[in-house]
Amino acid sequence: MLAATFYDFIAMHFQNAIARLPSATCGQGLTTSSLGAPDAQRTRQQFDTYISTLLGLGLTVTVLPEQPAFPDSHFVEDTAVVGPEFAVLTHPGAPSRRGETATIEPVLWRYRGVTRMSANAHMDGGDVLMVDKRFFVGLTSRTDEAGVREFAAAVEPFGYRVDAIEVSDGLHLKSIVNYVGRNTLILNEEGARNPAFAGFSHLILDKAEEYAGNTLWINDTLITPSGYPDTLAKLQTVGLPILQLDTSEIKKMDGGLTCLSLRF
Ligand code: GLY
Numbered sequence: 001m002l003a004a005t006f007y008d009f010i011a012m013h014f015q016n017a018i019a020r021l022p023s024a025t026c027g028q029g030l031t032t033s034s035l036g037a038p039d040a041q042r043t044r045q046q047f048d049t050y051i052s053t054l055l056g057l058g059l060t061v062t063v064l065p066e067q068p069a070f071p072d073s074h075f076v077e078d079t080a081v082v083g084p085e086f087a088v089l090t091h092p093g094a095p096s097r098r099g100e101t102a103t104i105e106p107v108l109w110r111y112r113g114v115t116r117m118s119a120n121a122h123m124d125g126g127d128v129l130m131v132d133k134r135f136f137v138g139l140t141s142r143t144d145e146a147g148v149r150e151f152a153a154a155v156e157p158f159g160y161r162v163d164a165i166e167v168s169d170g171l172h173l174k175s176i177v178n179y180v181g182r183n184t185l186i187l188n189e190e191g192a193r194n195p196a197f198a199g200f201s202h203l204i205l206d207k208a209e210e211y212a213g214n215t216l217w218i219n220d221t222l223i224t225p226s227g228y229p230d231t232l233a234k235l236q237t238v239g240l241p242i243l244q245l246d247t248s249e250i251k252k253m254d255g256g257l258t259c260l261s262l263r264f
Contacts, residue, residue: 012132013219017059017261018107021066022047022074029071030094031253032171038249046249047074050223050260053243057218059263062107070100075259078124078142078172079104081135081151082264085158087112088151093122093142104262111264115154123147126172126259131179135162136196138173163196174214174258176205181217181240186231188213203234214256223257 022044027037054061067073072094079101081088087108089101108114117123127138128151135155137148145164152162169190170176177187177197184201185191188210192202205213212228215235222235226244235242247257 012130012217014059014263016111017054017061017263018064018076018104019047019051019054019061019261020064020074020076023066023068023071025068025071026074026253027071029075029253030096033252033254035252038252043249046246047260049245050257053223053245054218054261057221059218061261064103064107067100067103070097072097072253073100075126075253075255076100076104076262077259078126080108080262081123081125081128081130081155082108082112082262083130083155083158083160084264085112086155087114087264088154089114089116090123090125091117091119091121091147093124093140093144093147097124117147117150121146121150123151124172125262126174127167129173129177129179131185131200133160135160136165136173136177137162138165138167140167140170140172142172165191165194165196170210171254175254175256176210176213178213178215178258179217180215180222180235180238181220182238184238186213186215186235203231203237205234206230211251211256214258216257218263225251225257 024040026043122144124142127143129136148164167173177191180186186203188205192204209228209231212225212231215224222240222242225247
């Protein structure tokens with residue numbers, strides 16, 4: 001079993017989550033997948049199970065109403081980054097998603113002071129991986145250097161270090177790298193070669209199971225997509241409880257477990 005870090009229990013203890021109901025238009029969102037159109041009813045069932053799982057782990061969950069005009073809006077993670085001391089409202093990289101932030105901002109103000117990213121910068125929260133007092137921010141088709149700069153300016157005063165990570169494979173950084181507790185990352189080969197991640201133990205994803213890299217760590221429980229046996233076996237070596245959820249419909253729209261909520 002790997003050693004637990006002090007911060008597993010302090011800086012990254014999540015009490016709250018914000019999510020948004022998927023709408024019947026969810027199949028009209030952005031996707032690079034060739035898995036076919038998602039079934040809206042099954043998407044909703046998978047989302048409901050996800051919310052029940054977060055509640056079961058003791059989080060207080062705010063579920064916002066659906067937004068049919070924004071078919072990707074249940075991927076709420078892309079609209080903000082929330083830490084213990086702050087919330088940063090992003091300026092999402094995809095033009096069709098920029099209107100999603102307007103209805104998130106007032107909800108964030110209930111919990112944190114909010115810094116708004118400018119229209120000159122671009123960032124999706126799916127590119128932002130928080131581990132203790134560090135942020136790793138993917139440079140992708142959705143997040144640019146101006147986005148990293150503005151984000152760093154917002155969080156460095158609170159003692160965070162921000163590293164930009166070049167990502168050539170995958171939609172977002174968290175499509176391919178995630179923290180799974182006990183100083184361990186699950187990541188693909190590209191991530192494993194990146195010196196920024198050298199200080200962590202690595203679970204390296206099999207190429208055929210890269211999707212399952214989008215595993216969610218919540219207060220020392222792991223939530224992972226079902227149907228990825230090689231990844232499951234690797235996650236079991238961390239020694240934490242593991243819950244498996246069916247994300248087959250969510251995956252069709254390039255979504256994963258981290259995308260479906262903001263956790264803080
Ligand atoms: N469908 C999620 C995204 O492309 O942002």
